[in-house]
Amino acid sequence: MSDYIVEMKHITKRFPGIVANDNVSIGIKKGEIFALLGENGAGKSTLMSMLGGMYEPDEGDIYIRGEKVQISSPNHAAKLNIGMVHQHFKLVSDYTITENIILGVEPVKKLAGIFPYVDIRSANRKIEELSKSFGLEVDPTKKISDLTVSMQQRVEILKVLYREADILIFDEPTAVLTPQEIDFLLGIIEGLRNGGKTIILITHKLEEIKKVADRCAVLNKGKLIDVLDVKETSTRKMAQLMVGREVNLKSDKNPAAFKEEVLKVEHLNVKNEDGFEVVKDVSFTIKSGEIFAIAGVADNGQVEIADAIAGLTKVSGGEILLNGKDITNESIRKRTEAGISYIPEDRQSFGLVLDFDLSTNLALKQYYREPFAKKGILNKEEFEQFGSSLIDKYDIRSGQGIKTQVRSMSGGNQQKTIIGREIELQSSLMIFVQPTRGVDIGAIENIHKMMIKERDQGRAILLVSLELDEIMNVADTIGVIYNGQLQKIASSESLTTNEVGEYMMGAKHE
Ligand SMILES: Nc1ncnc2c1ncn2[C@@H]1O[C@H](COP(=O)(O)OP(=O)(O)O)[C@@H](O)[C@H]1O
Ligand SMILES: [Mg+2]
Structure with a gap:
C-alpha cells in the first residue's frame, strides 16, 4: 500500500x-x-x-x-x-x-x-x-x-x-x-x-x-x-x-498627524427592522488624518453605525456631525455632497450597478453635475475620459476597458472600481466597510496603501472590518464593539490583538 x-x-x-x-x-x-x-x-x-x-x-x-x-x-x-x-x-x-x-x-x-x-x-x-x-x-x-x-x-x-x-x-x-x-x-x-x-x-x-x-x-x-x-x-x-510575487505583509505607515475633527457621533442609537436596538449610545470622533477602525465579531452593530453615518439607515437617537454640521437627518445625496464617501460591505447590491458598464459605474455619484451633465444633458466624452483615467490610476483590470459590463469583472476589480470612484470624490470622510473581503492578498496590500495615502492627505477614515489583522495593520485608533456598544476606544499601539479579542467577546470592558 x-x-x-x-x-x-x-x-x-x-x-x-x-x-x-x-x-x-x-x-x-x-x-x-x-x-x-x-x-x-x-x-x-x-x-x-x-x-x-x-x-x-x-x-x-x-x-x-x-x-x-x-x-x-x-x-x-x-x-x-x-x-x-x-x-x-x-x-x-x-x-x-x-x-x-x-x-x-x-x-x-x-x-x-x-x-x-x-x-x-x-x-x-x-x-x-x-x-x-x-x-x-x-x-x-x-x-x-x-x-x-x-x-x-x-x-x-x-x-x-x-x-x-x-x-x-x-x-x-x-x-x-x-x-x-x-x-x-x-x-x-x-x-x-x-x-x-x-x-x-x-x-x-x-x-x-x-x-x-x-x-x-x-x-x-x-x-x-x-x-x-x-x-x-x-x-x-x-x-x-x-x-506569485513578493508581498509586503505589513503596511508601511508614517506616524499619524491628526488635525481638525471631521466626524462627531454622539449618543447614537439605531434600531433594526424588528425594532431592536442594535446600536446603543455610541459616541466617538474621527479627525482629519486619522484611521478609526471599529473591531468586532460580525453582527454586533458595526455595519449599522456605518450605514447610519452614510444615511442608509435611520437613526433612532443621537446626533451625527460632519465638519461641525448636523447631518443626522440629511438625504444620502446631501451627505455625499457634504463630504462622505462610502465603500459598502455588499458591493454587488449597493456599490455597483452590475449591468452597467465600467465608465458609468465610475461616474455613478457625479453623473448629474458638471462636467458630466450640463442643464440635464449628459456629456458622453467626459464620462469616457473620466473612466479611462480611473482605470489607469486604480489599475482596474477588465476585458473591454470602460465598456466592460461590471458583472463580468472579478471581485477584486469590482472592489477597485468602487474604491477608485469613492476616493475621487475627495470627501473629508471615507467609510470603508469590509473593504478587503473576498479580495486576494496582492489586492489587499494595495487597498491598505490607498487608505493610508488618503489618511496622509488629511482625510478622516472610518474602517469597519471583521479582520483583526487588517485593523491592527492600518488603524490609528480602534473602537471595539460588542452587542451594539463600544467597549473600548484606544490608540492601536496601546492594544494587543488578544486584548481586542477580549473586548470583542464582551469578556472585558471599561
Ligand atoms: N459551482 C461553480 N460554478 C462555476 N464556477 C465555480 C463554481 N465553484 C467555483 N467556481 C470557480 O472556480 C474557481 C475556484 O473556486 P474555489 O474552489 O471556490 O476557490 P477557493 O476555494 O480557492 O477560493 C473560481 O474562479 C470560482 O469562481
Ligand atoms: Mg473556498
Whole structure:
C-alpha cells in the first residue's frame, strides 16, 4: 500500500469559462495536518469538494487508503470516513443540536419490536459523550438559532465526528472566529491529529498554517505550485508562492498627524427592522488624518453605525456631525455632497450597478453635475475620459476597458472600481466597510496603501472590518464593539490583538 491515505492524481475540474483545478496531484499522509493555501478563487474548495463528494473530477483519479474510488455523493464520502466542515454552515436553524447531528443517520428503535421511532434521548446522550470526549462541549438539546457562530461550527465538527470521519476537511474554519476562538479551534484540530485523524485545513492565513500544519500545498489559479514542509518554510516565502510575487505583509505607515475633527457621533442609537436596538449610545470622533477602525465579531452593530453615518439607515437617537454640521437627518445625496464617501460591505447590491458598464459605474455619484451633465444633458466624452483615467490610476483590470459590463469583472476589480470612484470624490470622510473581503492578498496590500495615502492627505477614515489583522495593520485608533456598544476606544499601539479579542467577546470592558 502507498504511504498516503488520500491521493489525488492529475485532477482537473472545469466550470464554464474556467479551469478551477488544473492537473493537480497531491498525497496526504495518515495522521498529518495538511494545509491547502491559496488566494480567493485559487481552487481550494473545489479540490476538496471532490473528496467530500460534492463534485466529481473531469479528469484524474482519487485513491483513498490505496483504493481507487469515485466519490459520488457526500454520503459516499461519509462511508469512506471522509467528513467536510464547510465554510458556510449547513445546519437547520430551528432543529436542536442533536437533531442536526443525526439528520440522515437517525438511530431507529422499534417500539414493541414493530413500530420504528427515533430514539432522541439516547442520541442526546451519545452526542453529549462524543462532545466531551473531543473537548467540544455542547448542550445537545439547544436549538441552532440560539447558538453563536463558533458554537454552530462545533456542531458541524461533531456532525462529521458522529459519522466516524477519520479524514476531516476544514474549509476556512477560522474566517468567522475571534482570535481566542481561533486558538481554541486550532487546539482542537491538533488534538484530532494527535488522536490519529488526518486533517486537511484550507486557509489563506499564513500564521495558522505555521502554528499547526505539518505540510502545506500552495495553489495558484487552479495549479499546484508546490508542497512545502511547514517547519522549514517562512511565512514570507509562502505568501510569495501564493501570490506569485513578493508581498509586503505589513503596511508601511508614517506616524499619524491628526488635525481638525471631521466626524462627531454622539449618543447614537439605531434600531433594526424588528425594532431592536442594535446600536446603543455610541459616541466617538474621527479627525482629519486619522484611521478609526471599529473591531468586532460580525453582527454586533458595526455595519449599522456605518450605514447610519452614510444615511442608509435611520437613526433612532443621537446626533451625527460632519465638519461641525448636523447631518443626522440629511438625504444620502446631501451627505455625499457634504463630504462622505462610502465603500459598502455588499458591493454587488449597493456599490455597483452590475449591468452597467465600467465608465458609468465610475461616474455613478457625479453623473448629474458638471462636467458630466450640463442643464440635464449628459456629456458622453467626459464620462469616457473620466473612466479611462480611473482605470489607469486604480489599475482596474477588465476585458473591454470602460465598456466592460461590471458583472463580468472579478471581485477584486469590482472592489477597485468602487474604491477608485469613492476616493475621487475627495470627501473629508471615507467609510470603508469590509473593504478587503473576498479580495486576494496582492489586492489587499494595495487597498491598505490607498487608505493610508488618503489618511496622509488629511482625510478622516472610518474602517469597519471583521479582520483583526487588517485593523491592527492600518488603524490609528480602534473602537471595539460588542452587542451594539463600544467597549473600548484606544490608540492601536496601546492594544494587543488578544486584548481586542477580549473586548470583542464582551469578556472585558471599561
Ligand atoms: N459551482 C461553480 N460554478 C462555476 N464556477 C465555480 C463554481 N465553484 C467555483 N467556481 C470557480 O472556480 C474557481 C475556484 O473556486 P474555489 O474552489 O471556490 O476557490 P477557493 O476555494 O480557492 O477560493 C473560481 O474562479 C470560482 O469562481
Ligand atoms: Mg473556498
